[in-house]
């Protein structure tokens with residue numbers, strides 16, 4: 001039995017947990033403000049908020065309900081556009097109206113939901129603005145400038161609240177309806193559940209599975225192994241970062257200790273999908289999906305991550321991620337095994353770099369991506385670890401290139417020689433993301449970019465041409 005709060009209503013349902021949240025909202029709950037656009041996570045017309053209590057505080061995140069299994073609503077507050085309406089316009093709606101941010105109106109509920117979600121969790125520590133919050137919403141009419149202005153106006157309204165952006169302040173100033181006050185108490189009453197794996201297709205956030213198998217999912221034997229798991233999803237223990245199975249890309253993006261040790265962390269993670277997808281797509285899902293261009297996979301390969309797998313008899317084993325990929329979508333894992341932990345040694349400042357080239361900068365999958373972990377001491381590279389995606393049937397750890405570089409002088413000639421070895425390790429094919437030759441060129445250029453970005457005073461670009 002699934003148990004959650006939909007807007008201001010507590011709900012229990014026996015509806016198939018593999019149904020999409022979108023279909024439940026529109027056809028079971030009869031709330032038609034949430035729109036259907038692409039059903040692939042790209043347009044944001046179906047955006048809703050998911051609120052969960054973490055460490056005693058409620059946190060709201062926007063998500064694409066077209067890719068979210070109903071099961072993932074368990075224990076949470078699902079907020080649709082109807083749940084944000086009041087007797088007068090809320091602040092986000094007011095901003096959209098006064099800045100002419102809406103024309104046909106099809107995308108508007110999604111934009112308003114994302115903007116309201118931002119007001120609930122502005123994340124000032126990440127220097128995000130309201131504009132960043134709508135990176136997963138597409139509008140075909142307005143040309144965006146008016147929506148940008150609306151986001152700017154909302155940001156001003158929020159800034160005027162001063163330091164204390166409390167739930168009470170947001171309610172008093174008409175950002176959100178008053179019933180939000182009752183939600184933490186309602187969620188507290190819901191039993192958390194840790195579902196036992198029964199050897200069926202596991203579902204994390206569903207952002208890969210519901211794109212690949214949208215029609216089959218409701219009829220498949222699926223299991224939500226960690227459907228609703230209280231507790232921290234990402235944490236630091238000594239010098240290592242650990243991630244639970246439901247750790248999302250957003251959890252990684254927001255981890256303060258990663259931002260601290262990798263100064264460009266926020267910019268790197270912004271290159272991964274969009275807010276709503278990062279909020280639901282899990283790290284484990286990215287690794288098991290085994291896409292050769294998976295961004296989190298490329299990042300974690302270079303960071304020499306280790307994964308822990310557990311089978312149905314609760315037997316555990318840990319392996320380096322770089323031995324997980326055997327062939328195209330073939331993994332060193334039985335179908336019964338689940339990833340229960342991913343961990344890596346946190347690099348020091350200036351030791352990690354990530355590069356991604358796509359047809360457009362944001363909300364696009366990579367033509368080629370690449371990550372590097374490098375450490376230098378007195379002109380010698382004492383640690384080197386490289387990954388590259390999009391140039392092989394598997395997400396590629398560049399074993400020979402890494403071995404070659406480690407222990408050598410930090411110089412342009414080392415980089416040029418290593419780039420030759422890199423070329424021998426890759427086998428790109430021509431496809432919609434570029435020709436094989438173009439990807440070969442990109443792989444080399446991104447490899448050089450690691451050094452230029454990490455050692456700008458020691459490596460000269462003119463010597464790498």
Ligand SMILES: Cc1cc2nc3c(=O)[nH]c(=O)nc-3n(C[C@H](O)[C@H](O)[C@H](O)COP(=O)(O)OP(=O)(O)OC[C@H]3O[C@@H](n4cnc5c(N)ncnc54)[C@H](O)[C@@H]3O)c2cc1C
Nearest residue numbers: 041204205206207208209273281282285286288295338339
């Ligand atoms: C619009 C859009 C944009 C995207 N952009 C990017 C992008 O820029 N970069 C990028 O890398 N990816 C991108 N993705 C892909 C996707 O969001 C990620 O791969 C995400 O991390 C997948 O996680 P998930 O939890 O949603 O996976 P799911 O769809 O739930 O699962 C994927 C696979 O992992 C398995 N699985 C899930 N959890 C476990 C577990 N704990 N143990 C064992 N198996 C498990 C499932 O059985 C399934 O085979 C995008 C997707 C969409 C829809």
Ligand code: FES
Nearest residue numbers: 037038039044066
């Ligand atoms: S319908 Fe387009 S993102 Fe869901």
Ligand code: FES
Nearest residue numbers: 103104139140141
């Ligand atoms: S107003 Fe028409 S799609 Fe945005």
